[in-house]
Amino acid sequence: MNSALIIILGFLLLAVFLGIRSTKGKQMDLEQWTxxxxxxxxxxxxxxxxGEIYTTFSFLGGSGWAYGKGAPALYVLMYICLSYxxxxxxLPVIWRYAKEHKLVSQSDFFVKKxxxxxxxxxxxLVGVIGMIPVIVVQLKxxxxxxxxxxxxxxxxxxxxxxxxxxxxxxxxxxxxHGSAWTALIKDIVMVVVICFLGIYLPLHYxxxxxxxxEAIHTANPDFLRxxxxxxxxxxxxxxxxxxxxxxxxxxQVFSSTYTAKNARVFRKNAIISPLYTxxxxxxxxxxxxxxxxxxxxxxxxxxxxxxxxxxxxFDPWVIGIIGGAGLLTALVPGxxxxxxxxxxxxxxxxxxxxxxxxxxxxxKLARLLVPVVxxxxxxxxxxxxxxxxNIILMGYSLMTQLAPSLFFSxxxxxxxxxxxxxxxxLAGLAAVAYITITKTTLVDxxxxxxxxxxxxxxxxxxxxxxxxxxxxxxxxxxxxxx
Amino acid sequence: MKRLYFLTVLPFIGMLGFLPxxxxxxxxxxxMPFVMFWIVLWTVLTSIILAVMYKLDPxxxxxxxx
Numbered sequence: 031m032n033s034a035l036i037i038i039l040g041f042l043l044l045a046v047f048l049g050i051r052s053t054k055g056k057q058m059d060l061e062q063w064t065x066x067x068x069x070x071x072x073x074x075x076x077x078x079x080x081g082e083i084y085t086t087f088s089f090l091g092g093s094g095w096a097y098g099k100g101a102p103a104l105y106v107l108m109y110i111c112l113s114y115x116x117x118x119x120x121l122p123v124i125w126r127y128a129k130e131h132k133l134v135s136q137s138d139f140f141v142k143k144x145x146x147x148x149x150x151x152x153x154x155l156v157g158v159i160g161m162i163p164v165i166v167v168q169l170k171x172x173x174x175x176x177x178x179x180x181x182x183x184x185x186x187x188x189x190x191x192x193x194x195x196x197x198x199x200x201x202x203x204x205x206x207h208g209s210a211w212t213a214l215i216k217d218i219v220m221v222v223v224i225c226f227l228g229i230y231l232p233l234h235y236x237x238x239x240x241x242x243x244e245a246i247h248t249a250n251p252d253f254l255r256x257x258x259x260x261x262x263x264x265x266x267x268x269x270x271x272x273x274x275x276x277x278x279x280x281x282q283v284f285s286s287t288y289t290a291k292n293a294r295v296f297r298k299n300a301i302i303s304p305l306y307t308x309x310x311x312x313x314x315x316x317x318x319x320x321x322x323x324x325x326x327x328x329x330x331x332x333x334x335x336x337x338x339x340x341x342x343x344f345d346p347w348v349i350g351i352i353g354g355a356g357l358l359t360a361l362v363p364g365x366x367x368x369x370x371x372x373x374x375x376x377x378x379x380x381x382x383x384x385x386x387x388x389x390x391x392x393x394k395l396a397r398l399l400v401p402v403v404x405x406x407x408x409x410x411x412x413x414x415x416x417x418x419x420n421i422i423l424m425g426y427s428l429m430t431q432l433a434p435s436l437f438f439s440x441x442x443x444x445x446x447x448x449x450x451x452x453x454x455x456l457a458g459l460a461a462v463a464y465i466t467i468t469k470t471t472l473v474d475x476x477x478x479x480x481x482x483x484x485x486x487x488x489x490x491x492x493x494x495x496x497x498x499x500x501x502x503x504x505x506x507x508x509x510x511x512x
Numbered sequence: 513m514k515r516l517y518f519l520t521v522l523p524f525i526g527m528l529g530f531l532p533x534x535x536x537x538x539x540x541x542x543x544m545p546f547v548m549f550w551i552v553l554w555t556v557l558t559s560i561i562l563a564v565m566y567k568l569d570p571x572x573x574x575x576x577x578x
Contacts, residue, residue: 104551108527111555115523118562239543247537247545254537254545263535267528297566304558311552 034179037350041219041357042196048211049204068129070289074210076299078286078366080306081213083110084220085164085363086171087422089356090333092310096317098332100246100253102261103314109270111304113277118300120278122293123440129288135370136284137378140432143439146448147382152455153432154378157281160428161371163421164280165407168364169193170333172357173411178337179353181346190411193360198404201365201372202397209365210289216358221309223355228312231319231339239315246321253321265485269423272489276430282363282370368407372399424466427489431458434497446500449507454500461492519565527554 070078088106095103124139131142136157141150172193177186184192236242247254256263278284290296313336320327320339327335340352376396381387387395435451438444446454464470465488472491473484527550534550541549566572 101545101547104548107555108551111558112523112527115520115558115562118565119520240540243537243540243543243545251537255547256531256535263531267531270528294572297569297572301559301562301566304555304562308552308555311548314548 032181032183032346034181034346034350034353035176035183037347038176038179038353038357041354042361044215045212045358045361046196046200046203048215049200049209052204052211068288069291070210070295071291072295072298075286075290075295076303077213077217078210078289079283079299080217080303081209081362082280082283082286082366084217084309084359085168086175086356086360087164087167088310088313089220089224089359090171090174090336091167091422092313093317093320093336094332094334096314097320097327097335099261100250100318101255102257102266103317105261105266105269105273107307107310107314108266109273109277110307110310112270113274114300114303116274117278117303118297120440121287121296124278124284125287125290125293125296133288134285135373135378136279136281137374139284140435140439140451141378144435144448144451146452149448149452150378151382152452154281154374156428156432156455156459157374158371160425161281161367162403162407162410163425165364165367165371165403166410167421168360168367169197169407169411172197172360172364174333175337175353175356175360178334178341179346179349181341187412190408193357194404194408197361197364197368198401200361201368201400204365209362209369212358212365213362216355216362219351219355220359223352224309224312224316227336227340227352228315231323231343232315234343235319235323242315242319246318249322260485262482262485264482265487268485268487268490272430272487272493273426275433275493276426279429279432279436281374282366285370285373286366368400368403371403372396375399375403427462427466427492428459430489430493431455431462431496434458434493434500438500445508446504447507450500450502450504453503454496457499458492458496461495462489465491515568516565519561519568522561523554523558526557527551 092103092106095106127133127142128139131138133139133142135154137150137154140153141147169190173186173190176189176192177184180189232239232242236245243254256266278287287296316336316339320335324335324338324342327338337349337352337356341349344352373396376392376399380395381392432455434454435446438446438451470491471484471488472486473479473481475491476483530550531547535547537545537547539546544552
């Protein structure tokens with residue numbers, strides 16, 4: 031065992047220790063386990079949400095895209111920043127409604143608003159299907175970090191299993207209190223590591239930031255701007271808008287808004303959060319520095335850019351700290367994702383079909399489902415091959431389908447009913463599946479559009495289908511209901 | 513409230529609306545390629561805009577929520 035692995039193991043033990051300690055003296059019913067008794071202050075909600083948003087994906091996937099695609103990687107920073115503008119209005123409303131009705135999951139919100147447990151089942155299923163890929167991303171990230179940091183001693187497969195087992199034990203013991211505490215350590219370590227790498231590597235290899243960009247600009251004049259085709263300006267604008275819509279549709283993000291103790295927490299956090307996204311800039315700098323320093327990574331391997339350039343540059347103990355930071359960025363979101371998935375399965379799916387079961391049974395079942403969810407995620411991790419960024423984008427196009435019925439439900443004059451909401455979501459999902467399988471573009475559907483429209487994110491098509499079906503079905507079924 | 517709605521759309525216009533015009537590498541500003549600088553600039557402005565919104569928003573002065 032080398033020093034890198036020992037340090038990573040140290041980080042893991044610290045996280046587990048914090049997780050167990052944080053639950054002391056608290057009775058862990060479902061409300062404590064998932065929404066921390068709704069008593070979190072601004073700083074904890076900030077950390078928890080930052081914990082969910084800055085995952086191993088931002089660490090490895092962000093640098094991977096900067097390495098492989100250049101400027102288009104900036105989309106990550108753009109959509110996160112703009113989502114906070116939406117949060118200023120959206121989250122206080124969601125929070126207040128959830129508190130009034132004692133909701134613990136995202137699906138509960140739909141159940142109450144549309145007065146339909148079966149719509150809740152559908153929403154929960156979409157959530158589970160959308161979250162599994164993101165859990166896969168965390169496990170993949172864990173696998174990459176641990177196997178690379180072991181300098182080949184531990185295979186990717188073994189590393190994924192180790193990661194999944196630690197994650198499972200961690201979630202079962204601690205719940206959301208543990209995640210919030212680990213999130214604190216995670217963010218400190220991550221910011222320090224990322225800023226250090228983002229500043230040190232360009233200076234070390236190129237003597238400055240501008241010389242680095244100039245060297246890349248000379249080698250490939252189109253790399254540092256959005257290309258004319260593919261990930262073009264059209265692509266980035268449509269993608270960012272779509273991701274902003276989907277940002278708060280993730281069940282784990284949605285339900286962590288419930289942890290806040292008042293609504294002002296969100297407006298306050300909205301102010302500083304955009305500045306926090308600038309941390310991603312340093313991630314891009316690392317990826318950019320790796321282009322000319324460790325060339326030749328292709329396909330899935332671009333996600334290795336950050337760790338490869340670090341190994342090229344530093345001693346094993348530094349790799350240990352980087353790996354430890356990476357481990358925490360997988361552990362915090364991973365634990366929240368698994369917890370949300372298990373809660374949705376137990377409370378919003380199982381409970382609907384077994385209404386006689388008690389709160390305690392549901393709470394117990396939620397915890398028992400944790401290892402099952404982990405196992406499924408491990409299987410997907412070991413049998414899928416796509417870059418982290420592409421997996422995340424796929425998950426987003428699924429989750430965004432919840433946006434229309436959610437936003438309509440917040441509107442006082444909402445005429446959309448449960449049939450419309452359900453039909454819209456299903457039609458949207460079908461459209462996503464069709465577009466993904468057939469690789470349809472907007473110009474295929476509307477040949478008269480100029481070629482620039484080819485790059486419009488096709489998730490928009492699915493969203494339009496969703497909204498149209500939702501409105502039509504709501505209007506048609508309206509008369510029958512009254 | 514009207515002022516707040518206007519401030520809300522401002523970051524979207526700044527960051528996304530101008531993108532076709534600023535999609536260029538040169539000149540480098542603060543060592544960054546121009547398009548990157550533009551996005552960073554608007555990230556900072558978004559924070560400032562949200563702070564102004566917070567100050568203007570009467571709901572943050574009341575103690576309505578606990």
